[in-house]
Amino acid sequence: MDAQQLKGHLDLLLLASLEHGPRYGGQIIADVQAATDGYFALREGTLYPALHRLEKQGFLRGEFQVLPRGGSPVKVYTLTPSGQTELRAQRERYEQFARAVRGVIGGLA
16 A cells, blocks of 8 residues: 555545445445455554544544444444535545546556
8 A cells, every 4th residue: 555645535535435324443444445455454543533634624423323233332434414525526636636647647538
């Protein structure tokens, strides 16, 4: 995993991972890793500060819940309406960036 690429796209990955429903940290890590065939292996030390920052910005809402399996409550994150708007904006910026890079390096147009 390239830490610089992750740094520039972490918020997009996290917002997108919550697009289809609430998730707790371990699920987000697993989902991102599975969706990227292991390319992005998020660490808790990277994940939780980013989730807290996105929550503070109003893009996520975190709520402690007891999971059906039992055990201690975990913080489950949900995308807010402003988070959905931010996800759309970040996707568009990413697509513009990817098109510009492809214009320089070649490949699919």
